[in-house]
Amino acid sequence: MLLIPCPHCGERAQVEFAYGGDATRQRPHDGAPDEAWYEYVYLRGNPRGPHREWWLHHGGCGQWIRVTRDTATHAVLGAEPAGGPPGDGAVSGIRPDGKGAEEGGRAPAGSAAAEAGGSVA
Amino acid sequence: MPADSKVQVRTRSMKRYSFLALAREALRRHRGWPGAWRFPDLKPRYRVVIVGGGGHGLATAYYLAKLHGIRDVAVLEKGWLGGGNTGRNTTIVRSNYLLDDNARFYEHSLRLWEGLSRDLNYNVMFSQRGVLNLAHSDSQMDAFARRGNRMRLNGIDAELLDRRAVARYVPLLDTSGNARYPVLGGLLQGWGGVARHDAVAWGFARAADALGVDIVQGCEVVGFRIDGGCVTGVETTRGTIEVERVGLAVAGNTGRVAGFAGLTLPIESHVLQAFVTEPVKPLLHHVVTSGAIHCYVSQTDKGEVLLGGDLDGYNSYAQRGNLPAVEHVAQAAVAMYPPLSRLRVMRSWGGVMDMTMDGSPIIGKTPVENLFIDGGWCYGGFKATPGSGWVFAHTIAHGEPHELNAGFGLERFATGRTLDENGAGPTPNAH
Numbered sequence: 153m154l155l156i157p158c159p160h161c162g163e164r165a166q167v168e169f170a171y172g173g174d175a176t177r178q179r180p181h182d183g184a185p186d187e188a189w190y191e192y193v194y195l196r197g198n199p200r201g202p203h204r205e206w207w208l209h210h211g212g213c214g215q216w217i218r219v220t221r222d223t224a225t226h227a228v229l230g231a232e233p234a235g236g237p238p239g240d241g242a243v244s245g246i247r248p249d250g251k252g253a254e255e256g257g258r259a260p261a262g263s264a265a266a267e268a269g270g271s272v273a
Numbered sequence: 274m275p276a277d278s279k280v281q282v283r284t285r286s287m288k289r290y291s292f293l294a295l296a297r298e299a300l301r302r303h304r305g306w307p308g309a310w311r312f313p314d315l316k317p318r319y320r321v322v323i324v325g326g327g328g329h330g331l332a333t334a335y336y337l338a339k340l341h342g343i344r345d346v347a348v349l350e351k352g353w354l355g356g357g358n359t360g361r362n363t364t365i366v367r368s369n370y371l372l373d374d375n376a377r378f379y380e381h382s383l384r385l386w387e388g389l390s391r392d393l394n395y396n397v398m399f400s401q402r403g404v405l406n407l408a409h410s411d412s413q414m415d416a417f418a419r420r421g422n423r424m425r426l427n428g429i430d431a432e433l434l435d436r437r438a439v440a441r442y443v444p445l446l447d448t449s450g451n452a453r454y455p456v457l458g459g460l461l462q463g464w465g466g467v468a469r470h471d472a473v474a475w476g477f478a479r480a481a482d483a484l485g486v487d488i489v490q491g492c493e494v495v496g497f498r499i500d501g502g503c504v505t506g507v508e509t510t511r512g513t514i515e516v517e518r519v520g521l522a523v524a525g526n527t528g529r530v531a532g533f534a535g536l537t538l539p540i541e542s543h544v545l546q547a548f549v550t551e552p553v554k555p556l557l558h559h560v561v562t563s564g565a566i567h568c569y570v571s572q573t574d575k576g577e578v579l580l581g582g583d584l585d586g587y588n589s590y591a592q593r594g595n596l597p598a599v600e601h602v603a604q605a606a607v608a609m610y611p612p613l614s615r616l617r618v619m620r621s622w623g624g625v626m627d628m629t630m631d632g633s634p635i636i637g638k639t640p641v642e643n644l645f646i647d648g649g650w651c652y653g654g655f656k657a658t659p660g661s662g663w664v665f666a667h668t669i670a671h672g673e674p675h676e677l678n679a680g681f682g683l684e685r686f687a688t689g690r691t692l693d694e695n696g697a698g699p700t701p702n703a704h
Contacts, residue, residue, distance in 0.1 A: 196540065223588045
């Protein structure tokens with residue numbers, strides 16, 4: 153059973169939450185080119201290791217939170233409330249259709265990522 | 274890519290398994306059986322390197338050698354042969370798909386399964402005992418009628434059963450009026466069934482090895498050499514290899530390994546758990562699945578009841594899951610098959626599922642020239658073992674996909690031609 157440290161409610165069992173996937177993606181602005189939308193909708197870093205991801209605390213405060221969890225060990229490394237830029241996690245490299253990664257519409261990397269060292273009580 | 278002609282790749286005569294061989298060896302106290310495959314050193318150069326020594330990689334190597342005459346091939350496996358998802362699946366073989374590309378591909382694979390034991394001279398224990406999908410609502414019956422008709426139009430067997438027919442087919446199932454999960458009927462593919470999960474890897478390995486393919490275990494790929502957008506070398510923990518073409522068949526690690534070539538893919542890796550109970554007398558003679566209740570069961574030839582359910586739901590490479598999924602499967606299984614409640618679960622395990630953004634596999638070229646990919650199998654790769662090897666060998670040998678895998682290209686996400694059986698959209702854990 154994963155124990156997820158909800159910033160609002162404290163440490164709770166995973167059955168109170170729903171998983172929302174990769175939290176490092178930035179939704180493109182309305183006028184962004186198709187390539188940016190394609191990347192946002194389809195491409196994922198999918199790391200083996202620490203992963204910033206969304207969880208919804210539907211069985212508690214009902215809020216979305218950003219959790220950092222290791223995908224190889226399942227160790228939960230920290231959690232923070234939703235809101236603010238997604239932080240580093242920009243998708244980069246050659247995409248499946250051969251084009252390079254688009255820079256447009258992405259928040260600056262490395263901002264506001266105040267990761268808690270352990271569970272947030 | 275031409276067949277090997279000048280390259281001297283030594284093949285060795287495979288000692289055929291047969292009743293005569295068994296009798297002869299019995300008299301010699303079985304001391305004459307050769308090893309099923311060699312443990313060769315890595316050569317500095319190969320024409321083709323297959324990354325991943327599971328069912329798909331080994332099948333690809335076999336068909337490259339057998340059908341395309343390309344034997345200067347190495348299969349690199351970071352762990353032990355068949356130790357990944359090939360060693361962790363729930364053995365189901367079926368082709369009961371709605372979409373034409375999927376149906377035709379999986380049916381081709383199923384037909385290869387039918388001749389596989391003879392072809393490989395290795396008993397893969399393919400048992401066409403029938404795969405039944407349960408319907409729990411009127412709308413599910415409608416959907417199954419639609420899918421069954423699509424299957425029939427593609428030349429695949431399908432039968433729509435009503436509740437009474439399901440009760441006769443699966444006496445163990447609770448089809449009473451009081452059932453927790455009412456059963457209205459089901460869609461049956463009688464030719465579907467199960468096969469031994471590891472035997473198919475061993476069979477392909479032995480046959481490929483006999484044709485000259487080098488299977489190198491304990492050899493992990495850590496990078497690629499790419500010159501001018503074309504792959505020219507593979508960097509491994511046992512040295513660097515010069516290569517003409519590379520095929521990736523690494524299942525849940527597809528994203529990671531493709532990342533060594535600078536690629537980012539529409540894939541999330543998730544954990545799927547499965548369980549076997551203690552062995553009991555035969556009580557379940559078919560594979561029975563319930564998509565709505567997220568529980569599928571069958572009984573192995575050893576008598577164990579094999580159970581599986583839904584993904585845990587979060588990204589994972591851990592090859593193990595958590596207790597909520599265990600409880601979910603156990604609760605569903607006991608509700609549907611009450612006599613199972615007394616059985617003890619003997620083993621549980623997990624695999625790494627490369628879940629794609631439309632739930633369908635990715636087989637074909639990549640933007641890196643001469644680098645080919647066979648991945649994104651979600652939780653359905655086992656049934657595709659011979660089929661994927663067959664089309665992937667064609668793709669690598671010809672540099673272009675076969676008609677059967679033309680629709681599974683990586684570019685389909687950008688062009689909008691996704692193959693979404695469930696209509697769940699770009700949400701990997703919903704497929």
